Amino acid sequence: xxxxxxVDEVIFCAKDNTAQSIIYWMTKMSSLDxxxxxxxxxSLYLIGSNSIxxxxxxxxxNINSIATKSNIRNKRTFDIVSACLILLISPILLFYYKNxxxxxxxxxxxxIGKKTVVGYQFxxxxxxxxxxxxxxxxxFPSDKSVQNSxxxxxxxxxxxxxxxxxxxxxxxxxAWQKLDR
Numbered sequence: 001x002x003x004x005x006x007v008d009e010v011i012f013c014a015k016d017n018t019a020q021s022i023i024y025w026m027t028k029m030s031s032l033d034x035x036x037x038x039x040x041x042x043s044l045y046l047i048g049s050n051s052i053x054x055x056x057x058x059x060x061x062n063i064n065s066i067a068t069k070s071n072i073r074n075k076r077t078f079d080i081v082s083a084c085l086i087l088l089i090s091p092i093l094l095f096y097y098k099n100x101x102x103x104x105x106x107x108x109x110x111x112i113g114k115k116t117v118v119g120y121q122f123x124x125x126x127x128x129x130x131x132x133x134x135x136x137x138x139x140f141p142s143d144k145s146v147q148n149s150x151x152x153x154x155x156x157x158x159x160x161x162x163x164x165x166x167x168x169x170x171x172x173x174x175a176w177q178k179l180d181r
Contacts (some may be wrong), residue, residue: 002029010034015041040058050130066163067132075134078165079117082172083110096177106138118160118168131160139175141167 001007010029014024026036065071086093086107097103109115119137141150143161159167 002032002034008034009037011037011039013039013041015039018123041113057150061099066134066160071163074165075116075163075168076113078168079113082117082168087111093176093179097180099180106179118159118171121152122156131156138179138181139171143172151172 002010012023012025014022022038062177065157066075090104090107094100094103106115114135116135118139118141119134121137121142122129124147141155
């Protein structure tokens with residue numbers, strides 16, 4: 001296939017191939033002008049270098065799931081429907097919130113499109129990944145206090161890569177008590 005399609009880069013999946021198999025094929029194709037990368041299972045990165053003298057580049061796997069037109073539309077629909085339902089049951093919910101005015105302000109911002117119900121969680125030490133742009137959120141993929149900026153970054157990447165309305169619904173279901181922050 002490398003010869004037929006004139007491939008210039010080969011990415012091995014470490015989940016499906018043994019280290020021996022990967023090394024065998026890299027050795028067998030070493031005479032060709034190819035770049036090799038290895039995708040680790042359950043990782044957001046590809047490992048590889050084009051030279052033994054350099055560390056190589058870090059490749060972040062495709063994280064554009066949240067940025068597709070259909071997902072942008074789905075996310076906005078989720079925001080409107082959930083904000084309306086929250087407003088509808090707000091007389092009951094008000095007993096659970098300390099900051100009632102911020103609760104209503106947040107829901108109003110979601111309705112007019114200034115905020116989203118679920119967004120990225122950024123810390124002061126958060127590294128700059130090129131995440132697809134979304135509005136700031138009231139709730140986050142993990143509302144646990146993440147002390148480690150790498151963990152927060154990884155959760156943001158996973159959320160962006162694997163976005164679905166179901167994930168937003170689960171986050172809202174588990175963290176609705178925090179809509180007043």
